[in-house]
Amino acid sequence: xxxxxxxxxxxxxxxxxxxxxxxxxxxxxxxxxxxxxxxxxxxxxxxxxxxxxxxxxxxxxxxxxxxxxxxxxxxxxxxxxxxxxxxxxxxxxxxxxxxxxxxxxxxxxxxxxxxxxxxxxxx
Numbered sequence: 001x002x003x004x005x006x007x008x009x010x011x012x013x014x015x016x017x018x019x020x021x022x023x024x025x026x027x028x029x030x031x032x033x034x035x036x037x038x039x040x041x042x043x044x045x046x047x048x049x050x051x052x053x054x055x056x057x058x059x060x061x062x063x064x065x066x067x068x069x070x071x072x073x074x075x076x077x078x079x080x081x082x083x084x085x086x087x088x089x090x091x092x093x094x095x096x097x098x099x100x101x102x103x104x105x106x107x108x109x110x111x112x113x114x115x116x117x118x119x120x121x122x123x
Contacts, residue, residue: 040102046095054088057081 061081067074 036102039098043095043099047092050088050091050095054085057084057088061085
């Protein structure tokens with residue numbers, strides 16, 4: 001059985017996710033630095049675009065909110081702008097998560113387990 005051209009990275013290896021799990025744990029082959037730089041730029045641009053689109057959607061939602069009871073067109077516009085605002089918020093969260101994943105680990109982070117608090121962190 002052949003796989004189509006749209007098969008994902010895990011599908012190309014027959015569903016073997018061990019290299020990705022090892023990479024997430026700090027072992028395995030590292031991602032090339034140029035790819036990390038490109039992902040960081042994508043994350044920064046996505047967070048700025050999400051903030052801009054979210055601001056426009058929030059402004060339009062505020063503008064339309066006063067007229068929602070007048071017509072069904074205003075209600076549908078309010079729904080569309082609310083959905084756009086939610087999607088922009090999700091885009092910002094995803095971009096900030098990607099940006100966090102592109103940071104360079106410090107010497108304090110090297111010895112710590114993933115998810116473990118750092119020794120100098122308050123808490």
